[in-house]
Structures are given as C-alpha cells and as structure tokens.
Amino acid sequence: MNDIRRTILWVIFGFSMVLLWDKWQLHNGNKATFFPSATEAAAPAPVGTASGAAGSASVPSSSSTPVAASAGASAVPGQQAPAALPAAPAARERVQVTTDVYRLTFDSEGGSLTHAELLKHADMADKARNFLLLDESAQRVYVAQTGLIGGNFPTHKTPMAVVPGPRELKDGQDELSIRFESPDLGGLKLAKTWTIKRGIYDIAVKHEVVNTGTAAVSPQLYLQLVRDGNKPPGESSFYSTFTGPAVYTEAKKYQKIEFKDIENGKVDIPKDSPNGYVAMVQHYFATAWLLADGTQRELFTRKVDTNLYSVGMLTSLGPIEPGATKTVDARLFAGPQVETMMEKLYPGLELVKDYGWLTILSKPLYWLLDQLHKLLNNWGWSIVALVLLLKIAFYWLNAKAYASMAKMKAINPKIMEMRERLKDKPQQMQQEMMRIYREEKVNPMGGCFPIMIQIPVFIALYWVLLSSVEMRNAPWIGWIHDLSAPDPFFILPLLMTLSSLLQTALNPAPPDPMQAKMMWFMPLIFSVMFFFFPAGLVLYWLTNNILSIAQQWLINTRMGVPPQFNLPSFK
Numbered sequence: 327m328n329d330i331r332r333t334i335l336w337v338i339f340g341f342s343m344v345l346l347w348d349k350w351q352l353h354n355g356n357k358a359t360f361f362p363s364a365t366e367a368a369a370p371a372p373v374g375t376a377s378g379a380a381g382s383a384s385v386p387s388s389s390s391t392p393v394a395a396s397a398g399a400s401a402v403p404g405q406q407a408p409a410a411l412p413a414a415p416a417a418r419e420r421v422q423v424t425t426d427v428y429r430l431t432f433d434s435e436g437g438s439l440t441h442a443e444l445l446k447h448a449d450m451a452d453k454a455r456n457f458l459l460l461d462e463s464a465q466r467v468y469v470a471q472t473g474l475i476g477g478n479f480p481t482h483k484t485p486m487a488v489v490p491g492p493r494e495l496k497d498g499q500d501e502l503s504i505r506f507e508s509p510d511l512g513g514l515k516l517a518k519t520w521t522i523k524r525g526i527y528d529i530a531v532k533h534e535v536v537n538t539g540t541a542a543v544s545p546q547l548y549l550q551l552v553r554d555g556n557k558p559p560g561e562s563s564f565y566s567t568f569t570g571p572a573v574y575t576e577a578k579k580y581q582k583i584e585f586k587d588i589e590n591g592k593v594d595i596p597k598d599s600p601n602g603y604v605a606m607v608q609h610y611f612a613t614a615w616l617l618a619d620g621t622q623r624e625l626f627t628r629k630v631d632t633n634l635y636s637v638g639m640l641t642s643l644g645p646i647e648p649g650a651t652k653t654v655d656a657r658l659f660a661g662p663q664v665e666t667m668m669e670k671l672y673p674g675l676e677l678v679k680d681y682g683w684l685t686i687l688s689k690p691l692y693w694l695l696d697q698l699h700k701l702l703n704n705w706g707w708s709i710v711a712l713v714l715l716l717k718i719a720f721y722w723l724n725a726k727a728y729a730s731m732a733k734m735k736a737i738n739p740k741i742m743e744m745r746e747r748l749k750d751k752p753q754q755m756q757q758e759m760m761r762i763y764r765e766e767k768v769n770p771m772g773g774c775f776p777i778m779i780q781i782p783v784f785i786a787l788y789w790v791l792l793s794s795v796e797m798r799n800a801p802w803i804g805w806i807h808d809l810s811a812p813d814p815f816f817i818l819p820l821l822m823t824l825s826s827l828l829q830t831a832l833n834p835a836p837p838d839p840m841q842a843k844m845m846w847f848m849p850l851i852f853s854v855m856f857f858f859f860p861a862g863l864v865l866y867w868l869t870n871n872i873l874s875i876a877q878q879w880l881i882n883t884r885m886g887v888p889p890q891f892n893l894p895s896f897k
Contacts, residue, residue, distance in 0.1 A: 419488055423504055425495040425522050427661075429456065436482030437506030437518040439470040439529075442660050444611075448799055450560040450811065459611055459660055467634060468553035468606070470613060470658055472518065472533065475640070476545040480508035480516040500524050513539025514646075527661025528616070528671050533654045537646040544645050547654050549615040550638030551606045552630060555585035558608045565792065565859065567609040571627055571637035572678060575602035580677040582607070588627050588635050598624045604637045605659075605678050610795040610810075612678040615639055616657040616671070662795040665692055679793050687786035695790060705809055706802025709791065709862060713869040716787070717877070720780050724874070729881055733768045787866065797862045809862035816857055818864040823853035825871035832878055 419434040422441075431441030442460035449455040460468050473481030480486070489505040501523045508516040515538055521530040533547055557569055571583040573595045587593050596602075600622050605614035615638065617623055623639040630636050643652045659671060663679040681688035694715070698708040717724070740762060748755040762768075791797060797809040805815055813819060826849035856864050 418485060421488055421493065421504060423493050423502060423520075423522065425502060426524055427527065428522060430522070432488075432504060432506070432520065433462075434486050434488050434506060436471060436473060436480075436484055437486050437508075437520075438472075438482050439520070439658070439660075444661060447662060447795075450798075453799070457611075459613070466554060466556070466559075468551075468613075470549075470551055470615070470660070472531065472547065472549050472656070474514065474516055474535065474545040474547055477514075477543065478512035479514045479545050480511050484508050484511060484516075486516075486518075495522070495524060510538050513537060513541070513543055514545060527659060527667070529658045529660065531656045531658055533656070535643060535646060535652045535654075537648050537650050540648050542645045542647050544642065546640045546642050548638055548640045549604075549617075549656055550626075550636045551604065551613055551615065552634065552636040553606055555589075555633045555635055561609065567792070568680060569608045570606070571635065572605045572607050572612075573602065573625055573627075573637065574605070574674045574677060575599040575625070580674065580680070582680065583627055583637070585635055588629050593627050595625050595627065598622060603672060603675060604639050605675075606637065607678050607680070610663055610793075610798055611661065612659065612663055614659040614672075614675060614678065616659060616675075617641060618655065621654075662798075663793070664795060665689075666696065681786065681789045681793065684782060684786040684789060687782060688790050691783075691787050692790045692794065695794075696796075699796070704802065705796055705800040705862070706806065706865060709809075709866050710869050712787070713866055714873065716783065717870070717873045720783075721877070723779060724877055725881060730768070733766065737762060737766050737768060784870070788863065791862050791866055792860070797860065800862075802861070802865065806861050806865075809865070810860045812858050813861045813864060818861055818868055819853060819857040819859075822856055822864055822868040822871060823849065825868060825875060826853055828875055829871060829878070832875065832882070 417434075420440075421432045421434065423430045423432065427444065427446055429441075429443040429445060430439060432438065433440045439460060440462040441458075443456040443458055445456050447457040449457050460470065462469050471482035473479070473484070475481070486506040486508045489507060491504065492502060493504070495502045501521055503519055503521045505517060505519045515536045517532075517534040517536075519530075519532040519534075521532070523530075535545065535547075537543055551571070555570075561567070561569075568582055570585050571588070573581045573583065575596045577596050577599060581595060583593055583595070601619045602623070602625070603614045603616050604625060605612050617639065621641055623641045625637075625639055627635070627637045641654065643654065646652050657671075659668070659675065661667075663676075665676045665679055668676040668678065677685075691712070695708055695712050698711045699705055702708050702711060741759065744758050744762065745755060748758060799807075800809045801807045802809055805817065806813065827846070830846055830849055856867065
C-alpha cells in the first residue's frame, strides 16, 4: 500500500521527469531512452558515397580540392571536380538581393545561395541583428546548390555570368528575379533563375538546359543542401532539439537522419521516389528542396568532407537533342517552421516541425492554439486559454482523481495511528490497511489512472510549445518579452516552484517518513530545470498547477475534507 500511495503522487511529476531525462540524454549525445525520434537508419553504405542514390548517381568521395570553411569545395554528386574551362572565367561575384522577408547573397560560382537573413526574425543572442539561416563563413557552412552531372557539365563549381537586373524588391513589386548563365561545358549551357516573391519563404528556381552540341545528351540535375555538423548558435543546454538532414517520401514518410549515421554509412532512405523532398532541419527553422510530384527523383545523403554533409535529390532530364532546351522547375523553402504555411507549400513539409510519436495529438493542439491566438492576438494568453480548455475537457477525470486523494487524506490520521501501533508487525499492518480501505471504500489507485490518461496530452502540448517558432520573440506581459527564452528575472519559475510545493502540501502525505521527505524534495529538484526553460513552457506548467490546485481545493471542501497543508518534518 505504501508503494501505491507513492505512485499516486509520483505520477504528477513523473512524466515530466521522464521528458527531461530523455532530452538530457539526447543533449549528451545518447539515444533517446523513452521517446525515440524518427526512423533511424540501418543499412550500411561506404563512407563518402551517396546513401539511397542509384548506380550511376552514386556519390564519390570528396574532390581533390581540400574543404576548409567553404562548401564550394564540396564534390559534385556523380562526377569529380570539373575540368578547367576553355576560356577565362567571369570574375566571381557575391550578389545581394533584398526583399520584404529576405536578405540573400548568391555566389556567381555555380549560382548558389550562400547567405540568407530572415528579416522578420531576430537573432536570439543579439536582438538588433536578423536571424541568419544560410551562411558560408569561417564559422559556419550551410548553403543550397544545384548543377548537372553525367558529363563535364556545369555544376555548382562552374563560374557563371550574372544577368544585370534589380536587386531590391520595391514597394508595389510582387517578385524579384536573379539569373545566372554558365558557359558552354560539355555541349551544354545551364541558366538558373531564382525568383523571390513578396511575403513568402519558398523561392522558385528555374533550370534551363540548352544542348549546344551536335549529339543528344542525357544529363541529370542535382539539388543539394550542404551544411556542417555543428549545433546552431544559441542552442539551449537544458533541452535538445534535432539538427540535421531529413527526407520525406510517400513510401517511408518523414525520416530524420543523424550526421553521425552519414559519417558511419548507416543511412537507409528510399532509393528513388516520384514524390517527396529533402531538407535540413534545426530548431524553429528549415530548408527544403521541392520538386513537383510525379517527377522521378533519386535521393542521397553523403559526407562531403570533415564535419561537412549534404542531402539532395537527382532527377533525369532525359535525352536533349542538339539545339533543344529542357526546363526543370524546383522550389527552395528556407524559413521558419510555421505549420499552417508549410502545409500549403507541400504535403508533408509541415513534418519538419517534428512532434515525434505524439504528432496525432500535437497537431490538433497546435491548431487550437493557433485559433486562440487569432482571437486573443497574444501567444502568452493563448497558452493560458489552451490549458484552461484542457482542464475543462478533463474536469471529470481530474475530479475523480482529486476525490480519491481527498478520501485518502481523510483517512490518513487513521492509517498513521495504525502504522504506529503495528510498526513491529508488518504483515498485520498490511492486512489492517486493506481492511481500512475496504471499510472506507477507498481505492488507493483511484487518483492515479485518471491522471495517467492525461499524460500524453500534456506531453504533446509540451512539444507544441517547444517546437513552435511563433513563440520566438513573442511577448506576453510586462517583463516577458520572449516566450521562447528563459524568464530574465526568474519570476515564473519561482511561482511554479511555489505552486508545486503547494500541490505537495495539499496531497495526502505518505505514511512512511522517508517517502514524505522525498515528496518535498521532488518539486524542488524538478523546478531547478525550469529556471532555464523557455518562459512559454513555464507559463503552461504554472497555469496547469494553479488550475489543478483550485480544482483540488474545491473538491476537498465539497467532500468535507478542509484543505490542510501537510508540512514536512525533516528531523
């Protein structure tokens, strides 16, 4: 019976501790213990080769050019470093383009996108700066590249000419384009046109391939994202989120890929698919290459160089006759993981905002939170309102749990007296305890099951709040200017700690003195973690605690068990 009583109290905090432990394990580089993330790869492939790409598209090891801090040195899928150009190449340019949501930098070498600032999102460390998603510098490598393979064709290493044109999206304009044109290489010319539209985070990329030779050729177009294996700057040390490649296909759905699995050649993704996308994912933001459904594509991941990795797609252009042109349209998503926006861009793209195994619960919770925000126009109050609605939905389940706890509390003096009287007769003590439970019609597990039923819902809500970019830099009231950052004055964590201690005081005290002491230490230890958690998560937990205390107080009073505080004794 002592163990049963302890279980009832433990369950209130237990599922939260499991979550925290799980994330702590991930933070320290271990596998998730209780809640593993997406499908993990298993099939081996040689290091330096493309995993999942078919025969001719297999990716060789890095080119002979050493890679330091530049992804420009990464090898082209399916071919070695391009041969020298027959004529002097155009001078290398870095072209900056500004729209209402982006400040982008393109490299005329290959017409690649090497820098992307998101003008609507501030940097977490320095609010005066814009958030930098893509970058190619001494500190970071994260770029988007495309090119042709199947011969000595234009790649992301080919110097290209930049077509003159506007570089800033003016008021009244809806889109802006920048065009790169390659020289004739292997009988082909490649023109890339990047088109950025107002207010959206997907960029149209048109590839026009012209056969300038005298024989038909059949090149393949590759689209790849290349980045280093480091955690993004500013990641929290107290909770861990996924950073790395991801692949989505209708056949295998959403698959996350660890950098270390690419390193060890342990990636198992579909060999080819008529649909899907490849992505690079991090907390709150993602990039993804998108092709139209029905376009056959081969998927690959590869180690480019030391701590440098790529994920990409290859698609065949088929035979191109002399003088003919083939066009392939693609899109690059590069922006925040706003679920409603990504759902409209491509089926399954919203899954980069990963809720793990509780997606079936998290998605409707996010939808409800979004609807509340449309009414309240404040994410903090929307969190409070959502927790209130969940408490209303689970009112009767909670009522049963608290009623059971109230009965346990009412008979607690009788149990304590009996334990003291029979402390030297443990077997008789257990029999007497069972007799008291039967006579008083008390079920020791009655407070446990109703709460356990709700645990998945609250874990799902935890993931919604942790994953939603809408919380980033979103104010609540007064001193809370960013729901995704810790409370700067620790007011919310202190209130949450006090509310947890109050809940412990209202619960029936375990008969065993050591257990009673442990039940007071638990909320204190647990609350320490919340001092470093995002304010939105602490607000959710504090609101839940306050509403639970109010309901427990009301039920205790109705049942004639006046609220009494079981204060600890640490003698």
